[in-house]
Amino acid sequence: SREETREYVFLTVSVYTLVCSQEDIYSHLTSIIQNTDILDDTIVQRLIYYASKDMRDDNIPREIRMLAGEVLVSLAAHDFNSVMYEVQSNFRILELPNEFAVLSLAELATSYVSQSIPFMMMTLLTMQTMLRLAEDENMRGTFCIALEKFSKAIYKYVNHWRDFPYPRLDANRLSDKIFMLFRYIMEKWAPLASPKHVTPGALKMYEKGMLHIIKAHGPTVSLLLHREDFCEYALSQVPWLLSQYKDKEIDFHVTQSLKQILTATVLYDVGLSRSLRRSIFSNLLQQICRAPEPPVKENEIEASHCFLILAHSNTADLLEFFDEQIRSQNEATRTGILTLLRSIINAEEPRLRDHIISVERTVKLVMGDLSIKVRNFTLLLIQTMCEKCYVEAREGWPLIDYVFSQFATSNRNLEKLMKTNSHEDEKREESVRETSLEVLKTLDPLVIGMPQVRDPLLPLTVTLITCLKLCPFRSKDTLCTPRIISFLML
Numbered sequence: 001s002r003e004e005t006r007e008y009v010f011l012t013v014s015v016y017t018l019v020c021s022q023e024d025i026y027s028h029l030t031s032i033i034q035n036t037d038i039l040d041d042t043i044v045q046r047l048i049y050y051a052s053k054d055m056r057d058d059n060i061p062r063e064i065r066m067l068a069g070e071v072l073v074s075l076a077a078h079d080f081n082s083v084m085y086e087v088q089s090n091f092r093i094l095e096l097p098n099e100f101a102v103l104s105l106a107e108l109a110t111s112y113v114s115q116s117i118p119f120m121m122m123t124l125l126t127m128q129t130m131l132r133l134a135e136d137e138n139m140r141g142t143f144c145i146a147l148e149k150f151s152k153a154i155y156k157y158v159n160h161w162r163d164f165p166y167p168r169l170d171a172n173r174l175s176d177k178i179f180m181l182f183r184y185i186m187e188k189w190a191p192l193a194s195p196k197h198v199t200p201g202a203l204k205m206y207e208k209g210m211l212h213i214i215k216a217h218g219p220t221v222s223l224l225l226h227r228e229d230f231c232e233y234a235l236s237q238v239p240w241l242l243s244q245y246k247d248k249e250i251d252f253h254v255t256q257s258l259k260q261i262l263t264a265t266v267l268y269d270v271g272l273s274r275s276l277r278r279s280i281f282s283n284l285l286q287q288i289c290r291a292p293e294p295p296v297k298e299n300e301i302e303a304s305h306c307f308l309i310l311a312h313s314n315t316a317d318l319l320e321f322f323d324e325q326i327r328s329q330n331e332a333t334r335t336g337i338l339t340l341l342r343s344i345i346n347a348e349e350p351r352l353r354d355h356i357i358s359v360e361r362t363v364k365l366v367m368g369d370l371s372i373k374v375r376n377f378t379l380l381l382i383q384t385m386c387e388k389c390y391v392e393a394r395e396g397w398p399l400i401d402y403v404f405s406q407f408a409t410s411n412r413n414l415e416k417l418m419k420t421n422s423h424e425d426e427k428r429e430e431s432v433r434e435t436s437l438e439v440l441k442t443l444d445p446l447v448i449g450m451p452q453v454r455d456p457l458l459p460l461t462v463t464l465i466t467c468l469k470l471c472p473f474r475s476k477d478t479l480c481t482p483r484i485i486s487f488l489m490l
Helices: 002-019 022-034 042-055 063-073 080-088 101-112 113-128 137-163 171-189 198-226 228-236 238-242 248-267 274-288 297-313 315-326 331-346 350-362 372-387 393-420 423-448 458-470 481-488
Strands: none
Touching: 002 171, 022 042, 022 063, 042 063, 042 080, 042 101, 063 101, 063 297, 080 101, 080 113, 101 113, 101 137, 113 137, 113 171, 137 198, 198 228, 198 238, 198 248, 228 238, 228 458, 238 248, 238 274, 238 297, 248 274, 248 297, 274 297, 274 315, 274 331, 297 315, 297 350, 297 393, 315 331, 331 350, 331 372, 331 458, 350 372, 350 393, 372 393, 372 423, 393 423
8 A cells, every 4th residue: 555655665764774875775765666666645756855956966975966866767657747847947048957967857868758758849958058058078978968868769759659648749849959969069079189188087088078979979860860951961970980980998889879870871761972881881890800909899799780781771882892802811801701791691681682693702702811710711601601592503613612622621731730740730720620521511401402503513412421421530540531522522
């Protein structure tokens, strides 16, 4: 009952007040509020008042003020209008607001999209009058966080307005305001050069501010792309985003914003200019093929997702780019492209099937590469191509032939290396043999399922593959498998 709930909350808070710090109290309060279905209105109003008061008190440590803001946002599940009224009352035109009031508004927008949208116009109008008052990096970063989350909320409304429980609102009015806020930030804050001869603390604050702009960039540009009259401006800001690739600490966020933009271009059928596409291709490939340092895993995964989107929207141009880049002798570039092709084929992008011959020709460009890594990655790609029926008659047979030749070559190389006692080279060559053998083990049923590959020796090949599985790969006295392979390669 409500009475029992009231007693439970008051008792719990009273106990925590006696034994816990203020930080612990707010942490426990958030948990209680989120796990209680019904709260007494009196309790809710009192908690809103105290949480808002502490959130705005500059004499209280930041950690506690942040927790107070979290309590305030969680109370919106019980009385959204009262929480919104409280936060809006401390968000006034031409006054620099409290940092945590802005963050609370931003969190309300993403946590309660449906309820927040009717208040969004008032919020954006007010925020527009505040930007020029923000002089320190911390406050500017706070406004960027708000822009990011407001853009996400409006983007969701634009694409799912039918799911909202009220008549359709004019989303263009909201995106007009987002455009004005974004343009101000990009013109006034983004171009500022990195400060020189400053304390490490000041430099860190600057970098943090730039990170907030980067994180807001993707959601905001994505939203603006739904407007034909904003498309040109929105896309003109993408080169700035690409120019932020310079630091492993922020590269992931650059790629994440770029992925959001690319997703929106597909959703709204927005074309990219050739120069912009090429710039995006090059920057993303660097995230995967970065040398000498290996790429950060999460950034590499995001970049791979971007390539999957581009394989859908710009298939021919992307394959042309891969063909150009793989001609370089750079091992990291070649293995990166082979890995990307494999992931795109595994994703079964339907538009890629129109370009099977282009994929096969690209793979052939690296078949003469002696690098162990390139050989292994090429074998794995061919295996995937076979599994997904990406091998056709005219261009495809040399790929199958490559698998056999690599198995034979690796056996010959191992025989030579055994005489030189080069254990490291032997270990690396062994990896090629193991990879080619794994491909061979799965090749016979795959070949049977590939009627498009026509060769008079195909039935014999299938039989010999089966024999290979039964043969010892190396005995103490002799290597029998190379003889079978040599016969096969005749």
